[in-house]
Amino acid sequence: MLSGLYSAEVIVKAGRKGSSGPVEWFKTQIGDGAVIGSRSSKSLPKDLNFAVEGTMTIRTGDRNVICDGIIVAQGHHGAFNDWWLGGPYMKAVDLSGKSATTQTCRIDGSLTPMVAIFSYNSGSSWFTIGLAPL
Numbered sequence: 001m002l003s004g005l006y007s008a009e010v011i012v013k014a015g016r017k018g019s020s021g022p023v024e025w026f027k028t029q030i031g032d033g034a035v036i037g038s039r040s041s042k043s044l045p046k047d048l049n050f051a052v053e054g055t056m057t058i059r060t061g062d063r064n065v066i067c068d069g070i071i072v073a074q075g076h077h078g079a080f081n082d083w084w085l086g087g088p089y090m091k092a093v094d095l096s097g098k099s100a101t102t103q104t105c106r107i108d109g110s111l112t113p114m115v116a117i118f119s120y121n122s123g124s125s126w127f128t129i130g131l132a133p134l
Contacts, residue, residue, distance in 0.1 A: 010052070010072055012050055014049060016049050018047030018048060019047055022051045022073065023044070023045055023046065023048045026086070027044065029088065030087065030088060033069075033090045033091075034087075034091050035084060035085070035086035035101070036084070036099050036127075038082055038127070048073045048074065048075045049073075049076065050074055051074075053087075056070040058131065063108060063110075065108075066105055066106050066107075067087075067105040068089065069087040069088050070087050070103075071084075071085070073086075085118055085127055087101075089103050089104070090103045090118070091103070095117070099120075102115050102117050102118070103116050104134060112133070114131050114134060115132045116130070116131055117129070117131070
């Protein structure tokens, strides 16, 4: 679980044995989208313990921002787990030398789109999500 003012957690019951099966599924689901990984200098993982796909709902004020097709995966890199975040609707961006992805999401009950910006801090397993109007 993350700590801080705004945090969330994802609970996955899965094995912890890296294999190519989850990686192949991950790559297929991402398609032409983008990926970022924590604790890794690779553009894609070699092995994964698991990968899951779903809809991410981000509560901001009194509104929900809904991002479809978000894929979260966990692998292993050295002595640490590496985490991967991607999706078929994500686009790669460079934020002052820092790898990140963006995705256009929707505000529940509105036609107004929002952009979600996903990034991570080097050497950590924490992803940061920022929101901006389109």
